Each structure stands twice: as structure tokens, then as C-alpha cells.
Amino acid sequence: MSATDSRDLRVVGKRVPRVDAGERVTGRAIYPADLVRPGMVVGRVKRSTQAHARLLSIDTSKAKALKGVLAVVTADDFPEIAPNTIIPFGETGADTWVSAVIVMARGRVLWRGQPVAAVAAVDRATADAALDLIEVAYEPLPAVMDIQAATRPDAPLLYPDLKPKGFDGVPAVRNAASRTVISRGDTTAALASAAAVGEARTVIDTGHQGYIEPHACVAESDPTGNVTLWVSSQGGFQTEIQTAVILGIPQSRLKVVPLEIGGGFGGKITVHLEPIAAKLALLCGRPVKMVMSREELLSGGSGPAAAARIDVRVGADQDGKLTAIDGQYVFDTGGIPGTPTTLLMQASAACYQCPSLELDGYDVMTNKPRTEAYRGPGGIQAAYAVEQAMDEVALKLNLDPLELRRRNAAVTGSLMPIGTAFPPIGLTNILDAVAGHACWRDPLGTGALPRGRGLALGYWRGTSMTSAAHVTIAGDGRVMVTMGSVDISGTRTTMAQVAAEEMQLPLADVYVAMGDTKSSGYSDAAAGSRLARTMAAAVAFACQDALAQLKERAAQRMQCTAAAVTYGDGVFRTSDDGGASISIFDLMRATLTDGAIIGRGVSTKLPLGVEIGAHVVDVEVDPETGQVTVLRYTAFQDVGRALNPAAVEGQIEGSVVQGLGWALTEGFDYGEDGRLRNASLLDYRILTALDVPPIEVVLIETPVPNVPYGVRGVGEMPIVPPAAAVANAIRRAVGVRVNYMPMTPERVRAAIRKAHG
Amino acid sequence: MKQIISCRVNGEARDALGAGSETLLEFLRDGLGLTGTKEGCSNGNCGSCTVLMDGAPVCACLVLAGEADGAEITTIEGVAKGNDLHPVQAALVAHGGTQCGFCTPGIVLSAVALLERTPNPNEQEIRHAIAGNLCRCTGYDKIVEAIADAASTSTRTP
């Protein structure tokens, strides 16, 4: 489909330094917290001190009277948004009601830290003083802080009027918003007759995306009511639509300008501060900057990753062929319903060919911050259960765990859990690569402490949605690409590679800009491992469109037909009059004022680029303290084609370490009162450079047909297997399963105690 | 009450007003407009605001602005000499050691401080030197490789 499929690639597939690395290493890259606008003031949020309460009244009069306070807002200053106010987002849309409740509580609070009011003031100290002067009267309501408490038959109902979906003919689970079932074959019979049944009963604590840049934005309005928002977001257009709906203003009044994003990982798709900042700016007529503190961000200001309870049984026959996967997946959506379990349930069973499946998923509400997306949302939790159950099958059958996977691996054309055939995948190649690699063949080695090696597979479906780019050609023939999306992980660099490849020009002749919502075409947010893949397609299409226009123009200059014009390496040539030629540079110099060349590229619903990989980890366990040390880590992944191998490795390495964090040390600790007891980066323990070994990455390339360059998603899958791989390694080191994530030293120690005394 | 704080920042004498309760981080970002130093936690737990104070790496959020009076401060804006990147910066670019870039300024200064005292660090020493700088994107590998490369580059050049 790409113009370049037939020849060797010159720029795509090469290790190219990021085009914007220079500004990053010199501190020049601008994030919203760095922006200063004339007359700018500070916005701050008043947050709920209750986990669940009716809001009886909010008295802002004293705060408004404080010198230096410019505006105070509560939910009363925003139009009321009804549930199911669906805005465009990908294939399914998104409910702005959810965003609106996250942005500002109305009538009741559903978690500690949910915003109840906000102020704009001349400085931070005045704003904070004003927050203290806002009087909020709460009528406390009973709160449920985890899945167990929420699903008890006598638990208080968070949404008494909500009609749970998917419980046709069966009694609803208390506080469940929805149930999803994937079913085929007879698992009951298959499990009863299985030669071996591996089981995992797991509990997973709430985690956090842990981006290092706290949420921040700047809003500015002009006297006619036009608003500009500078944001750190995974999607400028998603921010614009959500904000416009929440404020009740037309999108034509709102421009969203994405600045650099200091990490998102799913947590910067939904708006948090942006509509508040915009409203405050409109009210006070001054630019308003809002920056969350780390404590605010962790305790209710942003949406964490879902806690879960997952029980899985995997059955196999004597030959190690799977006969059944039976799983119950209960996810903690937090204070607002609507965290679907479909994708992660599919993911949990996708790596294997299995005749019978019974997957049962629940979306349960608790008085915690609303769960938001986190890198392969739910995939980590699901793999943690399924891959441990697989390991148990291997142990019971006394079968090599890699061999068990090879006997059951999904292949191109085999049945996916949803019942359709797999598009081309390279799982078999991945497993062959593992088998031949030193990380699997080397002996574990011995040390003072017991060691174990764990294997886990991962799958993530990803998504495609829509991406747009346009290409203009400068007066000197150079190429400028404007993307409708943000740069999430080196996107400008990979798109420059794609444009250079398509235009057959050196990388230095391409400039890629991140457009704002008034200068670029609609693109969905960077989510679901979709951006590099679908934006590469959009850029390729835009370049091809521009080249077609340039050929017309070259034909006029060379007085031939466009069909007779060929293009290569920056030069247009004609075949029918003895080799006239004109370079793209000369062509543009000569014809710029004939009108702009604008190439348009839109890619929508591109074939999926499913991600599959296998991870191998060696650990050492100190049985006396429960300390787990990761000694060696190798990640194998089919990436379709690596547009920039350095960037792809970086994504995988980062993803693995992030996964190891939740596996071992990261987890929210909520008190009964709904307070987060570890709301700092001291006690929410993101791993440091000393806690991890080098991560070896092995790339396998099975291109996706009908996708320019055959690119697969990359960024989400590699966070899926680490926790499961570590759990399996611990099992093989010390003979126990912790079944409780994060597998903190105390939990590992407790599991060892329980097993061995 | 505000007081005048006089210090050398990136080799230049700077005088600016700062409140007693203001941190060096606020002084640098808001007072001097040096926004390359990032605020990630304001608690000394993430290292995003690492600067050099009299040659030692510190978290600017844990230092009061007044303490900087008379001190020599190096921020990320002062690491490159004009367009000449410091070897650490050049190596981070070449190795893909910066992704979202938010932790990068702090990492650069921790690495610069390391190479000042340990010109030929081993992998463990590099990891130890940046253990106070949290990075959520890279998994640290390419940062560690870059610093090792920068060390060998700077020890090769006289």
C-alpha cells in the first residue's frame, strides 16, 4: 500500500535520534507548567475530604471576599451533563458525563480527592488560603473501599437507580455496573475430564500510571469569549470536545494547543483540570495556570489503574493440549461506572488455541477515584492470573513451560476468543526465538539465595481509530508535516522518517509539527498502541497526495503528461522527451506562487496490529525478608516492522520496568475512610535504576498486511507479561505463589511462611 | 517578607527577590524563568528538580531560595556551552535516552555530577548516581548506556 513497499527502505527502520531530543536534553522543551502568559494567575482545586457523601452546601462567599481572589467555581457554574452524553472517540465514543463528574462533583462526592470547587487567585498562597475559606457541608454516606466490600449482599449501593447491564436472567452482583461473558464450548465438562487443571486466584491492588509530569494546563480567554487551552494531553481533540461539552460552549470558541507531554500512559486522555481552568479564565478574564501537586494527583486528582480480583482455571489433556479456560474477572472501576472488561478478557485467552472458554467479567463500583486507562488496560491483571494458571498446568504435567505454550500457541487463522480468525501473527516465531535464546538456555546459575526463571506471554489487541496529517511543500521544496495528534513517544521523529521515506528525501529536509485543534485534522487520542501505526499511514497517504499534485505541476513545467512523470530521490523526470528533469526544490522555487501544495492523509479503521510477546525473567528471592531481585530480563516481541528500532526498544524497556513496578512495589493502600495512605513517590514506589537489570529486547518482525510498512502496535503489550513472569519465577525459586499484587516483600515473606512455616 | 538573593546561576551573577519560604525551585522557575528545572513531586522523591549547588547535586525543592544566596548554581540551561552539548547530553540524544523528557534535565545534572567525581563509572555506579531520579518512560537502560558512553567520550578527549 505504501509507495515504498517495493524497494529497500532508507530512513524507515533505521535507528534515528529523536528530532526533538536536543530541546529535551537542554531543558528547552515546553510543558504547560513552564508556560507564562501576561497577567497569568493561579488556579487551585478544593477536593473532597469524604469518600462518599452528599454535598449539602458549598459556601464560597468568604473565599470570594478574600483579597486577591478573582474567581471561584463549583458544579453550579457548569451545565449539568446527563449520563450517556456520548462524544466521538474511536469506534465506541466516550461518555462526557464521566469526565464531567471527574472534573467537578455535583450533589455528592464519590471519592476522597474529587473536586468540589476551584479558585483563581493572584498567587498560589492566596489561592490556597481561599480554598481553606470555602465551607463544604457533607452528609457522610457509607463507603465501600474494595471489591469484596462492594459486592457483599448488604453493601450500600453507590448507584441505586442504575440498571446493571448483562445480567439477563441471573441475579446482579451488588454494585456491578455491567457483566460481560465470552463463552464457547463446555468448560465444566472439559475441566472435569482434564488431566491437569492449573488454577490462579489473584487479588490486585490499584496501581497508578506514574507519569513524572503532574497534570497541568494554562487557559486564556479573550473579551469575546474565545478560549485557548495549552495542555499536556494524549489527545488535543478529545480535550477540546470534552471541555466544550462540559463548559457548554461551541468548539469554534475553543482552541486546544498540545505542548510536550511528560508521560501519559492512558492517564491523560480524560480531562481533569482543563475545563476548570477554562471556566476560571472566562470568569476572571486573566490567563489561569493550574498544576496538580503530586499528592493531589495520587489521591483522587487523576484516574488510577483498576484493582481487580481474578480467578482462572486452565484445563489440559495428558498431551498438554488446552481443553478449557474458565475465568472470573472482577474489575474495580472506582466511583463512576463504565470500565468495560471485554478487551482484557479477550487478551487473557488470546495467546492460546483452546476449544472451550467461559470468561465472565464484572465492572464493580467502589468509592475510589474513577479508574482510567493504563497501558493495555486490564491486560496486566488478566495475564497475571492466566499465565500463572498456565504455569501451574506445566508444573502438574511436568512439562517445560515453553513447550506447553508451543503446543497451544495461537497461529494465523486460529480462532480468537471473540470467534473470528487471527490475522497474521508471529507467536510461533516468538516462541522459537525464546527457545533458541541464551536467556532460556543458560543455566540459572547459583547464588546465596534461591533463584527461579519465569516465562509469560502477553497479548494486546490495540486499536486503530482515526489519524490525520497534512503535508505542505515549502518554497525550497522541503516538506512540512502537520499531525493532528500529539507526540507521545517520539511520534515527530518516526513521522519524519516516514515522510522522508515517502518523499525520497533526507530526514533533514522534513519538518514535523504537532498541530493544534485549529490547524490540523481530527485525530483520535494517542491510545491503544495506535498512534505510530495509524499516523504513519496518514503521513504516507498525505505524502502520496502531495507527490501526485507535484507530478501534475512538474508535467506542466516539462510539458508532458502527468502519467509520463516519474519521481525518485527528489527529482521529477519525464520518460517521453529524452530525459527532461526538475528537482522538487527547483519545481517549488519556480511554482510556489502558483498555489500551495497540500497533501491530505487520513487513516481510519486500519487493520489492527495486534501485539504479542513473550518475557523471560530470572529472579532471586530472599526467603527471610521476601525481597525479590530481578537478575535478568528478556523481552521478545513481534512489532510488525520497527519504524525506529531505538524508539521501539525504548518503549519496550520502559514498559517492562513499569510492569515490574506494579508487580513488586507499586500499589495504592486505601484506609477504611477512603484516604490514600501512600500518596507520595516515597511510598508509591516506582522502581529506580538500581532496582532493575538491563532489559534485553528481541524484535521479531511479522508485518501486518494492508498497513503501510506493516507496523504493529508496540507500547502496551510489553507491560502485560512482567508481573506474571515474575510470579512464575518466584514460584520456581521458592515454591510459592503470592497471588497478591504488588508482590511486596512482606507478601512474598508471608506466602513463604504459610507454605514452609 | 522578600529579600534579595544574590547568587551565580550558570556562571552569571543574578540578583532577585525571593520570599523566605520560597524554595530554590520556585526561585529558579518563577523568579529567574529557568523552567528547564522541573517540578515532579516537591518532596525530594523524584529528582526532576536536580540542580548543582556548589557542584553538588541537590533537589531544588528541598532547598530554600535564601540558602542559595552566595552559592554557585548550575541548572540544565547552563550545561551546554552555547550549541555545544555536554557529552552527557549528546550521548542521551544519540542513545535515545530521553523519551517524554520530563526527567531528563534532572538526569543530565546527576550524570554531570557523577562524571565530575567518577570519570569512569561502572554500570552499578551509574545506576546509583541516577537512583534519585525517577524515569517512567525508558526503563533506564538507554540512559545508563548513554552515561557510560559519555564517560568514555569525555575521558578520551583531553
Added chain:
Amino acid sequence: MGEFAYRRPQTLAECAALLREDGAKALAGGTDLVPQLREGRRQARTVVDLKRVQELTALERTSDGGWRIGGAVSVRALGANAAFAGEHAALLASARLIGSLQVQSRATLAGNLCNAAPSADGVPLLLALDATCDIAGQAGRRTLAAAEVATGPGRNALAPGELLEAIVLPPRPARTAARYLRFTPRREMDIAIAGSGVRVDLDGDGRIAKANIVLASVAPVPLRATRASACLLGERPSSTLFEDAATIAASEATPISDTRGSADYRRDLVAVLTRRALADCARELGVNLQ
């Protein structure tokens, strides 16, 4: 966060005078105090920076061969003194567990002591080494055992107007070893779930002449495990003996359960860490443990 004034006196007398004022707080490294003030966990009207007072920044040998560590000497400065680093490697290693390198550029042992966190990594060995503290005030100077400084979580024995002028380490005995081990989920940038600092002196006969075991994070203040220490006295080092001492130390701990760990886990860790720290000391003293 409340606003406060920042003062930087040049002499001890000025410090003492300023610290007598209502709401005055002494600032050494500031790595605890600054975030505490900014998050409203402590209040101050004036912050008195000690680092411009010459006596407070001095690290010097005492006339009897011990060391005097000024109240404003950073961990980084301790490490930069080769003689000190050689003689008190274990104490220095414990101080190098405080926060990150960035924190150690500022943090002081005196501040670690006065901040009075039960988890302070720099403190157990100060106690185990029988350090004393010179406390300066307007009325003059008094001496306090390091063990008497912390009186509860975040509380210390200093009166208004007083400051910790110097920590004094007695001369090092001939055959002595010390070791502080702590347990944290992360290798660095973490707070001890439990810690154990031990110091063992041997007599000419190879028997334990003195032993101090001091525990972190298992009591309201750094805890001297006196019974465990006593059981070692007069004995020859052995695995069984250390096992017994470790078990006793665990029984002396009075930990709480919080987000960092349960009381039971902390007690278990005390036994493990104490046994391992004692064994490390024996190894350093050239004793083969049976």
C-alpha cells in the same frame, strides 16, 4: 503552607537568640524541614539556617582521638573526609542510606537525629557508638547522650533557643566493628521498614566486651535493644549466640502496623537484620562463626 522568614546568622550566639523567638525552627540540611513546612506538617515563623556558623560546619578530631561532627555538616562532607570515612565506614554507610545522593548533599546527621523520625537511618549507629551531643543555648552548653535526643516521633529534647552544636564520637576501641542494615522494598529512595545497627567490641581474649544493638522503625524512637545487647556480653561470637540475640532484639521491638509494614513483619525483619549485622561485624573482626 504558611509564610515564614529565613535568617542566616553567623555566630552561635545569634543562632541561639533567634531560636528563642516564638515559632523559630533550626534548619540544617533542610531535607526534612523544608517539605514538612511546605506541607503544613510543621509550622514556623522563622527558619534559622545554621550553615553559616563556622563551628557548626566543622568536622574535626577531638583531643582524645574521637570525632566532633558539627551540627551542619552534610553527609556529603562526611564522605569527603578520608580519615573520617576510613574510621567510621559503617556510620558513613548508614548515613548514605538517607534519601538519594541529592538529599545527602544537604542532609546532616544532626538533622537526622533532631528530626526524630523512628526510621532515621543515620541514628542507630550514632547511638550504638555512644555518641554524645553538645547542645548550645543562650545559657551555655550542655551535653546529652545521642540516645536522649529523640523523645518521640518528630519530637526532640531541645528547648527553645537550643541547637545541636555537634555530635561527638568517642575514640574507637581497638577491636570493634559496626554495621547498620535496614530493609526497604526499593534499594534506595526508601524508608526503612525496620533497621538494626549493631556495634561489637572484642576483648583480648576474643570475648565480647561491649555490644550495642539499636533498632530503627520499630518503636516511637530509635530503640536500644538492651537485653539483646546484654546477652552478648562476655560471650564468644557464634551463630547460636547471634541467633539468640536477634530473637531477643525482635522481642524488644514494639512496632506499629502502617502502610510500610505490619508489626509482625517488622519484628521478623529485626531478627533477620540483627543476626546478619552481627555476623557482618564478626566477619570484619576476623571471627569465624560456627
